[in-house]
Amino acid sequence: MSTRERIRTAMAELMRRQGYGVTTVKQVSELAQAPMGSLYHHFPEGKQQIAAEALRAAGAAYIQLLPLLFDPHEDLRAAVPAAFAEAAEQMERAGWVNMCPVVTIAGEIADSEPALREVAAEVVNLWVRECTDYFTRRGLDPAEARRFGFALLSALEGAFILSRTLHSTEPLRAAGQSLAFQMAGDRV
Amino acid sequence: MSTRERIRTAMAELMRRQGYGVTTVKQVSELAQAPMGSLYHHFPEGKQQIAAEALRAAGAAYIQLLPLLFDPHEDLRAAVPAAFAEAAEQMERAGWVNMCPVVTIAGEIADSEPALREVAAEVVNLWVRECTDYFTRRGLDPAEARRFGFALLSALEGAFILSRTLHSTEPLRAAGQSLAFQMAGDRV
Numbered sequence: 001m002s003t004r005e006r007i008r009t010a011m012a013e014l015m016r017r018q019g020y021g022v023t024t025v026k027q028v029s030e031l032a033q034a035p036m037g038s039l040y041h042h043f044p045e046g047k048q049q050i051a052a053e054a055l056r057a058a059g060a061a062y063i064q065l066l067p068l069l070f071d072p073h074e075d076l077r078a079a080v081p082a083a084f085a086e087a088a089e090q091m092e093r094a095g096w097v098n099m100c101p102v103v104t105i106a107g108e109i110a111d112s113e114p115a116l117r118e119v120a121a122e123v124v125n126l127w128v129r130e131c132t133d134y135f136t137r138r139g140l141d142p143a144e145a146r147r148f149g150f151a152l153l154s155a156l157e158g159a160f161i162l163s164r165t166l167h168s169t170e171p172l173r174a175a176g177q178s179l180a181f182q183m184a185g186d187r188v
Numbered sequence: 189m190s191t192r193e194r195i196r197t198a199m200a201e202l203m204r205r206q207g208y209g210v211t212t213v214k215q216v217s218e219l220a221q222a223p224m225g226s227l228y229h230h231f232p233e234g235k236q237q238i239a240a241e242a243l244r245a246a247g248a249a250y251i252q253l254l255p256l257l258f259d260p261h262e263d264l265r266a267a268v269p270a271a272f273a274e275a276a277e278q279m280e281r282a283g284w285v286n287m288c289p290v291v292t293i294a295g296e297i298a299d300s301e302p303a304l305r306e307v308a309a310e311v312v313n314l315w316v317r318e319c320t321d322y323f324t325r326r327g328l329d330p331a332e333a334r335r336f337g338f339a340l341l342s343a344l345e346g347a348f349i350l351s352r353t354l355h356s357t358e359p360l361r362a363a364g365q366s367l368a369f370q371m372a373g374d375r376v
Contacts, residue, residue: 019208019300098299121354155342155363158291158347158349159342162291164295166313170338174339178370182366
């Protein structure tokens with residue numbers, strides 16, 4: 001891994017564990033095992049610039065899970081609860097870690113860090129475009145596919161936080177089952 | 189408003205705007221117009237104790253919206269998208285403010301502040317009990333009502349963050365419409 005990637009990955013990990021506000025450039029430097037000089041060489045604007053790059057990289061990686069999780073299922077109504085249950089089990093095995101720092105950071109900084117809010121918005125817009133394309137290929141009309149993409153992302157992100165808060169898989173399982181009913185309503 | 193309430197309300201407002209990590213007791217004291225001595229008299233354990241009381245008070249207030257929003261509708265399938273659309277409009281009018289600091293704070297501190305995570309879990313458990321009771325009274329069987337409560341809270345909380353991130357009502361509207369389809373699947 002290049003120094004730049006190590007710095008970005010360390011920032012993502014610290015944001016996942018403790019949020020953006022209390023994370024310091026010094027902590028990033030230590031976790032990345034990169035001296036401060038090197039860190040400011042790669043990211044002259046400091047903490048916010050590292051966070052922006054970390055969010056973009058995480059966002060681009062997460063959306064690649066969509067076809068991986070859904071392609072194996074012929075029936076999308078079975079795919080959705082299966083994917084949510086799999087996420088719930090992964091979260092439990094990993095000790096209730098934060099599965100999506102993009103959205104917890106967005107929730108923390110939307111008012112206080114406008115530049116980072118715009119980066120989070122870029123990531124969410126990318127996710128919605130990818131969901132729309134994917135569910136259109138799977139047979140929904142484009143407007144339905146976009147609406148379902150927003151519903152899926154909302155349910156997943158909300159349930160991630162509730163499951164992590166309760167240390168329980170129940171919110172993720174319930175949200176996944178519920179979306180399957182909804183898809184039945186959509187006649188998928 | 190008593191001094192204690194002013195302090196708690198100031199903490200809730202600061203957490204809403206900028207999260208827990210960067211909020212200082214000094215900022216709370218200034219916004220509440222309460223001297224530091226008075227603040228530590230009411231909250232001897234400081235910042236975390238004020239945050240815990242603020243989260244409990246906010247959580248208890250929010251759940252009272254459930255019957256207010258849903259009682260006027262005979263058909264729950266119409267009530268859900270109407271409530272989500274109303275929340276979206278309120279959020280837009282208020283300049284895309286954080287509608288639920290309980291969950292953004294939970295997302296920020298679940299790993300770094302275990303005592304506050306437990307307070308957030310108390311609040312979420314209260315919400316789920318109230319949802320279960322309410323939707324049972326509205327005709328769902330208790331297990332369905334509990335599942336639907338988790339699905340509703342997940343969708344709402346996720347969509348709050350996505351709408352605030354995008355400065356768009358679309359996530360909340362899509363999530364609300366989607367839950368209505370799901371309720372049709374539940375034969376409500």
